[in-house]
Amino acid sequence: MSTQREMKEKNPWHRPVTIIITVIGVIAIVALVTVAVLQNWPLSQKYKYGIVLDAGSSHTALYIYEWPAEKDNNTGRVEQTHSCTVKGPGISSYASAPQKAGESLTECMQEAVHRVPKKRHHETPLYLGATAGMRLLNVQNSSASNKVFQAVDEALREFPFAFQGARILSGQEEGAFGWVTVNYLDDRLRQGLETNGALDLGGASTQISFVSSNYDGSESPSNSVNFRLYGNDYNLYTHSFLCYGKDQALRMTLAQQTRSGPTSILDPCFHDGYSETKEYSKLYDSPCVSDRKPQEAPSTYIHTGKGNFHQCQEIVKSVFNFTHCQYSQCSFNGIFQPHLQGPFGAFSAYYFVMNFLKLTNTSIPLEQVKEKLAHYCATPWTQIQKQYPNVKHKYLAEYCFSGTYILTLLTEGYNFTSESYPNIKFIKEIKGSDAGWTLGYMLNLTNMIPAEAPDSPPLPHAGYISIVTVIAVLLFVLFILSMRPFWPQCSKEPQII
Ligand SMILES: Nc1nc2c(ncn2[C@@H]2O[C@H](COP(=O)(O)OP(=O)(O)OP(=O)(O)O)[C@@H](O)[C@H]2O)c(=O)[nH]1
Numbered sequence: 320m321s322t323q324r325e326m327k328e329k330n331p332w333h334r335p336v337t338i339i340i341t342v343i344g345v346i347a348i349v350a351l352v353t354v355a356v357l358q359n360w361p362l363s364q365k366y367k368y369g370i371v372l373d374a375g376s377s378h379t380a381l382y383i384y385e386w387p388a389e390k391d392n393n394t395g396r397v398e399q400t401h402s403c404t405v406k407g408p409g410i411s412s413y414a415s416a417p418q419k420a421g422e423s424l425t426e427c428m429q430e431a432v433h434r435v436p437k438k439r440h441h442e443t444p445l446y447l448g449a450t451a452g453m454r455l456l457n458v459q460n461s462s463a464s465n466k467v468f469q470a471v472d473e474a475l476r477e478f479p480f481a482f483q484g485a486r487i488l489s490g491q492e493e494g495a496f497g498w499v500t501v502n503y504l505d506d507r508l509r510q511g512l513e514t515n516g517a518l519d520l521g522g523a524s525t526q527i528s529f530v531s532s533n534y535d536g537s538e539s540p541s542n543s544v545n546f547r548l549y550g551n552d553y554n555l556y557t558h559s560f561l562c563y564g565k566d567q568a569l570r571m572t573l574a575q576q577t578r579s580g581p582t583s584i585l586d587p588c589f590h591d592g593y594s595e596t597k598e599y600s601k602l603y604d605s606p607c608v609s610d611r612k613p614q615e616a617p618s619t620y621i622h623t624g625k626g627n628f629h630q631c632q633e634i635v636k637s638v639f640n641f642t643h644c645q646y647s648q649c650s651f652n653g654i655f656q657p658h659l660q661g662p663f664g665a666f667s668a669y670y671f672v673m674n675f676l677k678l679t680n681t682s683i684p685l686e687q688v689k690e691k692l693a694h695y696c697a698t699p700w701t702q703i704q705k706q707y708p709n710v711k712h713k714y715l716a717e718y719c720f721s722g723t724y725i726l727t728l729l730t731e732g733y734n735f736t737s738e739s740y741p742n743i744k745f746i747k748e749i750k751g752s753d754a755g756w757t758l759g760y761m762l763n764l765t766n767m768i769p770a771e772a773p774d775s776p777p778l779p780h781a782g783y784i785s786i787v788t789v790i791a792v793l794l795f796v797l798f799i800l801s802m803r804p805f806w807p808q809c810s811k812e813p814q815i816i
């Protein structure tokens with residue numbers, strides 16, 4: 320029989336050994352975990368940035384994107400960290416004073432200078448992409464459009480970023496990059512999942528883009544865009560309808576109603592009681608309607624409303640041409656469109672308008688949606704103004720038209736039915752990043768989406784750290800347990816009293 324004291328006396332060295340082993344073990348764990356954390360920490364703290372200016376027909380917006388530096392060419396982790404709406408109209412509206420187009424961007428650009436860390440400025444790419452407003456100006460007056468670009472170019476070069484140029488996107492690019500954005504943000508591309516279609520409604524043009532399994536691009540090749548992304552091939556159908564953005568579509572309906580040059584019109588797309596005097600010269604100052612200008616007309620007309628959804632729908636339908644189609648099937652204006660397939664994300668004005676009208680829930684049957692809109696359109700203008708005192712006058716006056724245009728474009732134009740309407744989701748953003756072409760455009764120009772699936776590490780960094788920590792702790796516990804014979808209490812012999 321030996322007591323603890325006796326044991327200690329028998330193994331006088333065992334306690335210091337246990338202490339040393341414990342200290343070494345703790346140091347080993349701390350070292351292992353520290354190395355694992357440090358190995359990953361500095362990398363995850365470094366971010367890269369990209370800036371895209373969306374020079375739309377109605378306004379310009381600036382977006383700042385951010386991604387972890389080590390993931391440049393790998394996982395879908397590019398996020399929008401900031402956006403800034405440029406005050407004033409789109410750059411195409413500065414045709415008669417191009418300098419002002421450049422100046423208008425200054426405020427948002429200065430915000431970007433403060434938002435992007437200084438040491439990253441010189442390596443941050445800056446892009447400006449112009450869409451339908453500049454496309455129209457280019458058609459109307461190409462020298463004015465060049466002057467606007469020159470002014471914008473000069474203004475953007477003043478900033479410390481890596482300016483990559485300002486240019487007009489083709490309608491095909493606009494549609495395709497919008498599609499890339501929504502599917503990238505939904506993490507569908509990297510995972511090779513079924514993709515979502517994209518519906519973008521701007522002020523001057525509208526885009527539809529989707530993958531349809533029975534479409535191989537051979538019928539109407541100009542509507543086909545091929546991508547190989549993360550090892551998957553996509554054959555995308557896309558089309559951009561110039562003049563079918565909601566502002567130009569409204570112009571077309573007004574042109575339709577003022578063909579004979581009247582002094583006033585009673586417009587079913589505007590509320591009963593609405594009345595405003597408008598200028599003919601402004602209405603027809605767009606290539607979308609300029610050829611329809613009445614020969615003889617006064618300088619102004621009185622635009623009054625009568626709030627009738629069904630009559631409004633008839634006028635809206637008249638701006639679409641359904642008479643000819645040289646393909647197996649068409650949407651409108653003789654443009655080929657394959658069979659609609661899959662869920663669709665509808666953004667920009669689709670969202671602004673349907674959100675205001677509280678009609679973003681597409682599980683409400685289409686017929687009921689139309690009834691609700693008809694009821695809204697029939698509400699007198701005085702009541703609408705009282706109900707929404709804080710909504711911008713121009714937007715408020717146009718929601719009846721805009722809602723009617725959206726439903727008509729979707730159903731009559733693109734052939735969505737009561738069955739396929741619920742496949743549409745009206746969205747503004749996905750995981751904090753706005754839906755639109757800008758992110759897809761930047762991902763493409765920075766080669767951020769590889770054609771082939773990258774060799775991904777078997778574990779993400781966080782998983783790696785956790786596993787190393789767990790193994791280290793287990794090893795240490797095992798080690799301590801293996802030292803059990805030297806533990807003081809284990810060395811105690813049973814005592815007989
Ligand atoms: N109701 C409402 N309408 C908006 C809002 N922002 C923009 N709009 C309008 O919605 C329409 C489409 O806006 P955007 O998607 O920004 O259009 P854009 O990019 O300027 O035009 P495109 O060059 O044709 O793409 C325009 O008529 C805008 O005036 C908003 O916050 N609320």
Ligand SMILES: [Ca+2]
Pocket residue numbers: 375376450520521522667
């Ligand atoms: Ca746009």
